[in-house]
Amino acid sequence: MSIIMPRPKKYRLIGETPLALYFKPRGIPLRDLEEIELSLDELETIKLKDLKGLNQEECAKRMQISRATFARILRSARKKIARFLLEAKALKIDEKVRLINARKYRCLECLKEFEIRAGKNVRSTVCPFCGSDKFESLHKILWR
Numbered sequence: 001m002s003i004i005m006p007r008p009k010k011y012r013l014i015g016e017t018p019l020a021l022y023f024k025p026r027g028i029p030l031r032d033l034e035e036i037e038l039s040l041d042e043l044e045t046i047k048l049k050d051l052k053g054l055n056q057e058e059c060a061k062r063m064q065i066s067r068a069t070f071a072r073i074l075r076s077a078r079k080k081i082a083r084f085l086l087e088a089k090a091l092k093i094d095e096k097v098r099l100i101n102a103r104k105y106r107c108l109e110c111l112k113e114f115e116i117r118a119g120k121n122v123r124s125t126v127c128p129f130c131g132s133d134k135f136e137s138l139h140k141i142l143w144r
């Protein structure tokens with residue numbers, strides 16, 4: 001009996017991209033700093049797990065990746081951030097990935113996901129579950 005491996009998903013789902021993309025310690029010139037590059041999916045794991053406090057299964061579901069993959073990305077992200085803080089490095093968010101608007105949105109109040117049909121005005125839309133007008137668009141990040 002042969003085991004058919006499921007084909008890996010070609011993307012990961014992430015929420016809004018960060019407001020700032022570069023961080024450096026004060027007092028050290030940029031040319032003397034080593035850069036650490038944090039990818040958008042690494043940042044997303046930190047956002048979901050450490051900032052929002054979701055459990056690992058929920059986080060993986062939101063990014064549409066396996067729990068093992070989520071755990072691996074999270075480990076890598078935490079290590080990079082620890083090095084940034086402790087070894088006086090510069091931290092750069094890698095935004096050179098291809099982002100595709102997934103036409104999906106996530107409510108920031110009730111955290112449920114929903115879609116907005118093409119042609120519908122996003123600004124006049126509210127969450128179909130709780131009526132909140134605070135939601136973020138989700139993006140697909142193409143697997144490099």
Ligand SMILES: [Zn+2]
Pocket residue numbers: 107108109110111112127128129130131132
């Ligand atoms: Zn809602």
